[in-house]
Amino acid sequence: MADWSVEDHDAFLQLLDEASRSRASPSETWSTISAKLNKSQEELQGHAFQYFLTLQQATLAVVEGEGGVPELRMDPPLSLPPPSTPWTPSSDAKFESLLLKYPPACETRWEKIALELGDSKTADDVRNHYGELVRDICEIELGGVGR
Known part of the structure; x- marks a missing residue:
């Protein structure tokens, strides 16, 4: 970029x-x-x-x-750097459950999620993946998918 x-x-x-x-x-x-x-x-x-x-x-x-x-x-x-390892459906599911476990108020949220995910994910990988999900949700809600 x-x-x-x-x-x-x-x-x-x-x-x-x-x-x-x-x-x-x-x-x-x-x-x-x-x-x-x-x-x-x-x-x-x-x-x-x-x-x-x-x-x-x-x-x-x-x-x-x-x-x-x-x-x-x-x-x-x-x-945004590329993630260190690809995200799989399994790691996505675990990631989403960890988002609930560690709410936004948790100061070390991304580090804790990365640690529990393992798979050589860094806190930056986790934070960036969250951002991608937010972007995807916004795009869907704004009707941008399939254009």
Whole structure:
């Protein structure tokens, strides 16, 4: 994934805001933003997903009483490394049960889940996999599957 400067991120947010007021399809929206920022649609969607995670974490921090208004800048930009081992239906099922065992309030949630999963999964692998599930759920709920 290409690096994102503060200017890129600010332009991205402005273009998303403009897109929210248009009647363009999601596909047209990503194409337009891609052309204007000179980034691939995959890069845009990855950045959007990382920004979504940042917003989600900030929201949880506020809800859990961990401070005031969060800073939502993406400095430095985040990137997702590939997982160390593939996820299987069995490891997915165990992962989902461990999400219930270790709620978001657990400070070492990802480390504990990774340890119990074994299979050489790291805390980052687990956190990233959770993010992928959240993205998939959002996509399904927004009707993005099968387009």
